[in-house]
Amino acid sequence: MASLELRNIVKRYKSQTVLDNLSLTVADGETLVLFGPSGAGKTVLLRLVAGVIDPDEGKIFIGGDDMTDVDAEFRGVGMAFQNFALFPHMSAFDNIATPLEAKRSSPSAIKAGVESVAKLLKIGHVLSHKPRALSNGQKQRTALARALVGSPPLLLLDDPLRNVDAKLRFEMRLELPRLLADRGATVVYVTQDYKEAMALGDRIAVMSQGVIRQLGTPEQIYREPANIEIARLFGDPTINLLDVKPARDTRGIYVGLSNVQVHLAGAYETAVGRDCVIGLRPEALSFVEEGIPGAIPVTVEAETPLNEKIVTLVRTVRGREILVSRPAGTPGRSEGKAHIAVDGKSALLFDHASGERIGSKNVVALRNGEAA
Numbered sequence: 001m002a003s004l005e006l007r008n009i010v011k012r013y014k015s016q017t018v019l020d021n022l023s024l025t026v027a028d029g030e031t032l033v034l035f036g037p038s039g040a041g042k043t044v045l046l047r048l049v050a051g052v053i054d055p056d057e058g059k060i061f062i063g064g065d066d067m068t069d070v071d072a073e074f075r076g077v078g079m080a081f082q083n084f085a086l087f088p089h090m091s092a093f094d095n096i097a098t099p100l101e102a103k104r105s106s107p108s109a110i111k112a113g114v115e116s117v118a119k120l121l122k123i124g125h126v127l128s129h130k131p132r133a134l135s136n137g138q139k140q141r142t143a144l145a146r147a148l149v150g151s152p153p154l155l156l157l158d159d160p161l162r163n164v165d166a167k168l169r170f171e172m173r174l175e176l177p178r179l180l181a182d183r184g185a186t187v188v189y190v191t192q193d194y195k196e197a198m199a200l201g202d203r204i205a206v207m208s209q210g211v212i213r214q215l216g217t218p219e220q221i222y223r224e225p226a227n228i229e230i231a232r233l234f235g236d237p238t239i240n241l242l243d244v245k246p247a248r249d250t251r252g253i254y255v256g257l258s259n260v261q262v263h264l265a266g267a268y269e270t271a272v273g274r275d276c277v278i279g280l281r282p283e284a285l286s287f288v289e290e291g292i293p294g295a296i297p298v299t300v301e302a303e304t305p306l307n308e309k310i311v312t313l314v315r316t317v318r319g320r321e322i323l324v325s326r327p328a329g330t331p332g333r334s335e336g337k338a339h340i341a342v343d344g345k346s347a348l349l350f351d352h353a354s355g356e357r358i359g360s361k362n363v364v365a366l367r368n369g370e371a372a
């Protein structure tokens with residue numbers, strides 16, 4: 001059993017508060033992703049949990065036990081870091097074996113342990129190589145094998161895919177969730193890549209400046225981001241953000257997009273008359289025929305393939321640029337005049353000044369109307 005609880009952790013370096021009264025619980029067997037920009041405090045948090053550094057304030061519990069003052073080697077934690085941190089003079093085998101050596105496992109148990117994890121990570125054929133003879137992908141797998149080999153109940157992975165090429169990162173993104181789930185470990189996984197965060201996390205903690213800004217499932221963070229910044233960080237192409245001022249008519253609260261009123265459902269009363277930003281994911285927009293309710297006239301500026309999607313840049317009659325995406329192979333428009341409509345269910349509304357998301361997110365009805 002290895003749940004993890006951080007309680008009111010404060011970490012300062014000189015006058016800088018790097019972690020600011022941070023509390024977090026990770027359930028036994030859960031993979032929690034720490035996601036955030038450089039300098040957010042993600043690595044410091046992992047190092048605190050590992051016992052490499054001490055907090056100035058707060059407590060760390062692993063498996064329910066207070067580990068705040070327990071030395072690193074007695075915490076039952078496995079770690080892999082973004083720069084691999086392999087011993088250069090030792091073979092891949094010996095690097096992977098270090099946690100088992102430290103536990104004084106028998107030579108036969110070490111051999112069996114290293115070979116089984118190496119097989120799992122497809123590096124069985126390079127175990128005799130020194131790190132300099134390994135590709136970045138093989139180094140990354142060696143570092144991961146070393147973290148996994150002792151079956152630690154708590155695994156800390158600090159951006160382990162940052163230094164590997166795009167192809168391997170893509171493969172590992174697919175393989176890692178199964179690998180981690182099979183071992184049943186509790187995992188704290190740091191990344192700056194939102195796709196990795198969404199693929200790997202049972203939950204994601206979005207961090208910036210030493211504070212957790214939002215904690216939720218990948219689905220929650222994508223569909224209900226706490227603020228504009230988080231909405232921007234999750235999604236490719238990025239979310240469309242348009243300044244609007246919600247108004248009210250007999251049918252409820254709406255925003256004006258070109259000459260179309262988009263009616264919003266839910267708790268948006270406080271937004272009426274206020275400067276707001278509406279967030280429309282490119283996949284929440286689609287090309288429609290002229291004349292259907294909610295059709296917004298646009299001019300198509302450019303079309304670009306992006307992975308399995310086609311992304312189209314369009315311009316509204318008011319000169320606002322909007323990205324529309326659709327699955328490759330589905331019909332759309334590549335030039336000239338066109339009309340788009342909003343998939344009401346995924347529109348988001350934010351306060352312009354604070355950037356915080358407002359109320360419920362459903363858009364229930366669209367209709368043509370006068371310019372708002």
Ligand SMILES: Nc1ncnc2c1ncn2[C@@H]1O[C@H](COP(=O)(O)OP(=O)(O)OP(=O)(O)O)[C@@H](O)[C@H]1O
Nearest residue numbers: 013016018036037038039040041042043044045192
């Ligand atoms: N030993 C240290 N001495 C002084 N400041 C430090 C030290 N370690 C970290 N910091 C500061 O703490 C802040 C958080 O650093 P941290 O490495 O945790 O960021 P991060 O979120 O992991 O970023 P990245 O994704 O780039 O690794 C940074 O401002 C960093 O400069």
